[in-house]
Amino acid sequence: MTIAAALLLVLVFGLVVFDWFSLRGKNRRAILLELFVFLAGAAFIAFPERATSLAHLVGIGRGVDFLLYPTVIWLVRESLLSRRRRVEDQERLTHVVRALAIARAEEIPPR
Amino acid sequence: MGDPISAIATTKASDAVSRRDASMTRVAILMPARDESALAATLAQIRDRARELGGVTVFLVDDGSERPIDARDLPATIADFRVVLARHVVNLGQGAALETARELALAPGAQFRAYVTMDADGQHGVDGALAVCGAIDDGANVAFGNRFLGASNVPRGRRAVLALARWFDRLVTGLRLADAHNGLRAFDRQALELVRIRQNRMAHATEIKMHVARAHGLRVVEVPVSVRYTRESLAKGQKNAGAALILRDLMMQYLFGDST
Numbered sequence: 001m002t003i004a005a006a007l008l009l010v011l012v013f014g015l016v017v018f019d020w021f022s023l024r025g026k027n028r029r030a031i032l033l034e035l036f037v038f039l040a041g042a043a044f045i046a047f048p049e050r051a052t053s054l055a056h057l058v059g060i061g062r063g064v065d066f067l068l069y070p071t072v073i074w075l076v077r078e079s080l081l082s083r084r085r086r087v088e089d090q091e092r093l094t095h096v097v098r099a100l101a102i103a104r105a106e107e108i109p110p111r
Numbered sequence: 112m113g114d115p116i117s118a119i120a121t122t123k124a125s126d127a128v129s130r131r132d133a134s135m136t137r138v139a140i141l142m143p144a145r146d147e148s149a150l151a152a153t154l155a156q157i158r159d160r161a162r163e164l165g166g167v168t169v170f171l172v173d174d175g176s177e178r179p180i181d182a183r184d185l186p187a188t189i190a191d192f193r194v195v196l197a198r199h200v201v202n203l204g205q206g207a208a209l210e211t212a213r214e215l216a217l218a219p220g221a222q223f224r225a226y227v228t229m230d231a232d233g234q235h236g237v238d239g240a241l242a243v244c245g246a247i248d249d250g251a252n253v254a255f256g257n258r259f260l261g262a263s264n265v266p267r268g269r270r271a272v273l274a275l276a277r278w279f280d281r282l283v284t285g286l287r288l289a290d291a292h293n294g295l296r297a298f299d300r301q302a303l304e305l306v307r308i309r310q311n312r313m314a315h316a317t318e319i320k321m322h323v324a325r326a327h328g329l330r331v332v333e334v335p336v337s338v339r340y341t342r343e344s345l346a347k348g349q350k351n352a353g354a355a356l357i358l359r360d361l362m363m364q365y366l367f368g369d370s371t
Contacts, residue, residue, distance in 0.1 A: 080366075083363065083366075083367065084366075084367045087363055087364075087367040087368075088367075090311065091309075093201075093203075094203055094207055094311055097199050097200055097201060097203055097207075098199070098203075098207070098210070098211045098214070100200060101172065101197040101198055101199050101200075101211050102197060102211065102214060102215060104197065104198065105195055105196065105197035105215055106195070106196060107188075107193060107194065107195045107196075108182045108185065108188050108193075108194045108195075108196055109188070110187060110188045110189060111187040111188070
């Protein structure tokens with residue numbers, strides 16, 4: 001195992017442990033999903049030749065590319081969806097704040 | 112699109128009041144404000160010259176000031192000078208506050224001969240409001256202030272940024288305006304109804320022009336106005352670096368603007 005692979009494994013398990021304890025029992029199912037994905041990632045880090053043979057099976061040259069291509073596509077999509085959700089949330093917040101402001105608007109009486 | 116913009120001279124308000132519709136003499140001023148120390152002074156100037164405008168109703172929107180605007184700190188209202196105060200419970204941005212003021216001013220039953228957007232920090236004077244109102248009285252649907260034709264003390268750095276903004280706005284709106292982001296503008300009711308602002312922050316200036324350009328047939332003019340830059344307005348107002356944020360906001364609206 002290379003030094004880089006060892007460091008990546010430490011990072012992966014460190015993140016899982018941190019999330020497990022920092023969330024203190026909340027979102028257990030999400031943590032289990034994270035654990036599953038990270039374990040799969042750890043397996044490819046520890047045994048990179050497995051990723052390469054899988055890549056060859058589908059006509060991709062390197063194992064890292066086999067993992068990178070879908071990951072980048074997924075991240076770009078996730079980024080766009082998340083920005084769209086932010087825009088929608090901002091519009092909802094604006095709508096609520098404005099409705100409240102208009103409902104409470106008052107003319108200042110003469111003094 | 113052709114070049115519908117023509118600079119026109121400032122109109123005397125006394126001539127202007129009765130030109131369009133004698134039954135609608137009042138002017139609505141849409142004014143966003145957030146922690147503005149010059150607010151009371153700005154409103155006092157408007158009150159002192161409200162009669163020249165034919166009577167004024169200021170739709171003042173406090174956009175989540177840390178110290179909420181207290182009506183007792185504002186100049187006393189009189190028949191010619193009324194103030195409607197609304198508050199955003201959190202800060203949304205100048206564009207959002209303008210839209211709130213727009214919706215208040217367009218409420219059924221309220222009729223004004225012109226609707227003026229104006230900053231609360233003292234940069235825009237009553238003379239400028241009179242000038243843009245005069246253009247509406249002369250038959251324009253939309254009047255944009257042009258600070259470069261007036262006696263404005265525009266800092267050199269701001270001039271450079273505004274030149275770039277002018278080029279960008281011409282590209283995206285097709286309107287050939289000499290002053291890209293002047294907050295002093297006037298609309299008649301027909302035009303203001305078409306200008307629904309969805310840009311909460313500073314990109315609303317470009318968005319307003321997009322609405323105006325899309326609504327073919329509006330008569331659009333540019334009017335000389337003076338914009339007074341003070342140390343406070345430069346420190347608190349729109350920063351030159353804000354241009355990047357405006358581009359980001361416009362891109363977000365372009366991508367997701369029809370999502371809701």
